[in-house]
Amino acid sequence: MKALVYRGGRMAVEHVPDPEPGPGEVLLKVRYCGICGSDVHLFARGIFFLGTTPGHEVSAEVVALGPGATGWQVGEAVVPEGSQPCGQCEYCLSRRPHLCLQPRHGAAMARGPGGFAQWLVAHQDTLLRVPASLDPAHAALAEPLSVAMHAVDLSGIEAGQAAAVTGAGPIGMLVVEALKSRGVRPIIVSEPATGRRALAARLGVDRVVDPTTEDLAEVVRAATGRGAHAVFETSGTPAAAQVGFGVLRPAGVLLAVGSSEASYSLSSLLLMARELRVQGVFGGGGCMPDALGLLAAGKVQAADIITRIASLAEAEACLRELRDSPAHGKVLVDPWLPV
Numbered sequence: 192m193k194a195l196v197y198r199g200g201r202m203a204v205e206h207v208p209d210p211e212p213g214p215g216e217v218l219l220k221v222r223y224c225g226i227c228g229s230d231v232h233l234f235a236r237g238i239f240f241l242g243t244t245p246g247h248e249v250s251a252e253v254v255a256l257g258p259g260a261t262g263w264q265v266g267e268a269v270v271p272e273g274s275q276p277c278g279q280c281e282y283c284l285s286r287r288p289h290l291c292l293q294p295r296h297g298a299a300m301a302r303g304p305g306g307f308a309q310w311l312v313a314h315q316d317t318l319l320r321v322p323a324s325l326d327p328a329h330a331a332l333a334e335p336l337s338v339a340m341h342a343v344d345l346s347g348i349e350a351g352q353a354a355a356v357t358g359a360g361p362i363g364m365l366v367v368e369a370l371k372s373r374g375v376r377p378i379i380v381s382e383p384a385t386g387r388r389a390l391a392a393r394l395g396v397d398r399v400v401d402p403t404t405e406d407l408a409e410v411v412r413a414a415t416g417r418g419a420h421a422v423f424e425t426s427g428t429p430a431a432a433q434v435g436f437g438v439l440r441p442a443g444v445l446l447a448v449g450s451s452e453a454s455y456s457l458s459s460l461l462l463m464a465r466e467l468r469v470q471g472v473f474g475g476g477g478c479m480p481d482a483l484g485l486l487a488a489g490k491v492q493a494a495d496i497i498t499r500i501a502s503l504a505e506a507e508a509c510l511r512e513l514r515d516s517p518a519h520g521k522v523l524v525d526p527w528l529p530v
Contacts, residue, residue, distance in 0.1 A: 192205060192206070192208075192209050192210075192257055192308060192309040192310045193205070193206060193207075193308070193309050193503055193516075193526060193530060194207045194304070194307065194308035194309065194503070194526075195244055195245070195246070195307035195308065195503050195506050195507075195524070195526075196242060196243070196244055197234070197239035197240070197241060197242065197243045197244075197245065198241065199237070199241055200237060200481075200499035200517075201507060202234070202506060202507040202510065203521075204406060204503045204504050204530055207308070208288035209245075209310055210304065210310055210311065210312040211257075211312070212255060212256065212257030212260065212312050213258070213312070214258045214259045214260075215257060215258075215259050215260050215311050215315055215316070216257040216260060216313065216314050216315065217253055217255070217256055217257065217260055217312070217313055217314070217315050217318060218235050218253075218254050218255040218256075218257070218310060218311075218312055219249075219251035219252065219253060219254065219269065219271070219310065219311045219312070219313055220252045220253055220254045220295070220309070220310060220313050221249060221251050221306050221308060221309060221310065221526050222250045222252060222268075222328075222330075222331070223249070223250050223328050223330075223331040223500070223523045223524065223525055223527070224246040224247075224248055224249050224250075224305070224306030224307050224331065224334065224523065224524045224526070225246075225248030225249075225331045225332065225334070225361075225522070225523050225524075226246075226248075226506070226509055226510065226513065226521075226522045226523070226524065227248055227334075227335065228229075228252075228360065228361070228362060228427070228449065228450070228513075229450065230245055230246070230265050230510065231510055231513045231514050232427075232452075233245070233334055233452060234514070235510075235514045236268045236452075243304070243305075244304045244305050244307055244308050245290045245305045245306075245307055246305035246306030246308070246524070247273065247305055247306060247334060248270075248306070248331055248332070248333075248335055249270060249271050249305075249306035249311065249314075249331065250268070250269075250270050250321065250327045250328070250330035250331040250333070251268075251269055251270070251271070251306075251311060251336070252267065252268055252327075253267045253269060253318075254267070254310075255267060255475075256315075257312075258501075260360065260422045261314045261315070262315065263315060263318065265352055267320060267321075268320070268323070268325075268327060268330065269318045269319060269320060269321055269323035269332055270318070270319050270321055270333045270334065270479065270483070271306075271311070271317050271318055271319075272317045272319055272333075272334075272479050272504060273317060273334075273474075273475075274291070274294035274295065274317065275294060275295045275314060275316045275317050276288035276289075276291035276294055276295075277291055277292070277293040277294065277295060279500075280293060282418045286420040286477075287476070288477055289341075289473060289474035289475060289477065290473070290474075290524040291478050295314075295316075296381055296530075299430060299470060305351075306524075307506060307524055307526065308502065309526045309527060310519055311475075312335075319333075319479055319480060321333075321483060321486035322483060322484075324487055325351065325483065325486055325487045326493070328493070328497060328500065328523055329486050329491075329494075329497070330483070331523055332365065332486060332491065332493055332497070332521065333482045333483050333486060334350035334463045334475060334479065335361060335362055335365055335521070336368070336369070336478075336481040336482040336485065336486065336491065337474075337475030337476070337477075337478035337481075337482040338360060338362060338365075338448070338472065338474065338475050339365035339366040339368070339369045339448075339473065340369045340475070340476075340478040340481060340482055341472060341475050341476030341477075341478045341483070342366055342368045342369070342423055342446045342448050343366065343370060343373060343423075344470040344476060344478070345446060345470050345472060345476075346421040346423070346444055346446055346470070347421075347444070348370070348373070348375055348420050349373070349374075349375075349377060349420075350373055350374030350376075350377075351374065351376060352375055352420040352421070353375075353376070353377050353378075353379070353411070353414065353415040353418075353419045353420050353440075354370050354375050354377075354378050354379070354419055354420065354421050354423065355378075355379045355381065355407070355411055355419040355421075355422045355423070355425045355435060355438055355497060356370075356378065356380045356381070356396075356432040357380075357381045357382075357389060357390040357402075357407075357422065357423070357424050357425060357426050357432070357434070357435045358377070358381070358382060358424070358425035358426030358427075358431065358449055359381075359382035359384070359387035359390060359399075360387060360425060360426065360429070360449075360517060360520070361378050361496060361520055361521040361522070362448060362449065363380065363382070363391075363423070363425035363426070363448075363449075364390060364391065364394060364427045364496050364520060365491070365496065366423045366425060366448065367380065367391065367394050367396055368394065368485075368490065368491045368496075369491065371394075371395070371490075372485060372490050376397065377397035377398065377414050377415065378396045378397050378398075379396065379397060379398045379399075379407075379410060379411055379414060379419070380396045380398070380399050380400065381399075381400040381402045381407045381431070381434075381435075382399065382401070382402075383401060383402055383403050384517060384518060385483060385519045386511075386519075387451055387517070387518070387520070388401060388461070390470065390495060390496070390498075390520055393492070393495050393514050394492055394495065394496075395416065398410060399415060401476055402431070407434050407435070407438055408434065408437055408438045411438040411445070412438070415440070417440040417441070418438050418439050418441075418443060419438050419439055419440060419443060420439075420440060420443055420444075421439075421443060421444050421445075421446060422435035422436070422439055422443070422444075422445045422446065423440060423446045423448055424445060424446065424447055424448060424449055425448045425449040426449050427449030427450050427451040428449070428456065429451055429453045429455050429456065432445065432447065432455045432457070433450075433456060433457060434456065436457050436458070436461065436467070436469075437458075437461065438467075439465065439467050441465040441466060441467075442465070442466050442467070442468075442469065443465070443467055443468070444467070444468040444469070444470055445457075445467070445469050445470070446467070446470050446471075446472055447469065447470065447471050447472060449474045455469075457469065473500040481509075495520070496520045496521050497520060497521045497522075497523055498519045498520040498521065498522065499519055499522045499523070499526075500522075500525050500528075501522060501523070501525070502521045502524070502525065502526075502528035502529065503524060503526050503528070503530055504530040505524075506524050509522050509524075
């Protein structure tokens with residue numbers, strides 16, 4: 192099969208052996224695999240293991256069952272949910288399986304083998320069925336949408352309350368869609384890139400801010416009076432987090448959704464005097480089934496959020512482009528496009 196393989200500073204399209212499903216495993220034909228922000232960061236920092244095939248935002252089709260695998264039919268559309276939690280550690284028992292200490296049946300994100308390939312093996316317990324009405328390309332958004340939904344869950348925000356989102360990349364726009372589905376209003380988005388501001392406007396947010404020419408704090412105060420109930424920092428930019436922290440109303444929460452190598456610098460006086468919270472967000476928190484339901488119900492403008500479908504041969508250029516000048520929304524890789 193053809194797969195995208197990390198070769199130290201570059202990604203190469205190579206012919207590699209077809210995977211064979213083992214006991215309890217299922218062989219999948221990859222339909223689409225999204226480029227995640229973590230893929231961009233790991234590639235830029237050279238953290239992928241040599242010989243790795245990355246990719247975890249997958250939609251696929253069942254093509255064969257390994258020994259002992261049951262409950263699946265050839266031709267079924269599925270998405271892999273990732274590793275299977277152990278169900279017995281303190282985090283599983285406290286309903287935080289995404290923080291499981293001993294996950295089973297899943298590969299580490301940087302080790303692979305992942306979804307930037309024509310075929311993929313996954314354990315049967317990690318698969319979720321895709322509703323028949325859902326476009327396979329849109330189904331590839333289920334994993335990042337689950338992260339966005341998990342962030343909204345952690346925020347505790349309710350219908351009629353105000354939210355600000357810093358960063359209008361794919362995860363930021365999926366946070367917007369998750370907020371809209373909960374009746375959150377107003378939603379204010381801050382984004383320096385012109386194309387991504389236009390995307391935010393198409394999704395129907397209440398206000399789009401250019402932070403290079405406008406003061407987000409002034410805009411939020413004018414729209415809300417006391418500030419936002421929650422700020423979702425999705426850009427991974429410490430400066431954006433600092434500004435976002437300053438627009439929270441008392442008892443508000445800043446959600447760190449985007450990753451950054453740099454440290455945040457936040458006012459301890461504001462943290463104390465306003466009883467503010469800072470909440471990290473990792474993984475989907477078990478929200479993938481609900482994410483598939485939201486996509487199937489047409490409550491996510493997936494066709495607008497997906498701005499490019501690339502071949503394996505184009506994937507490295509997309510990784511570099513998203514690192515250097517992020518203009519796209521979600522970029523999907525179709526491993527069956529001609530190379």
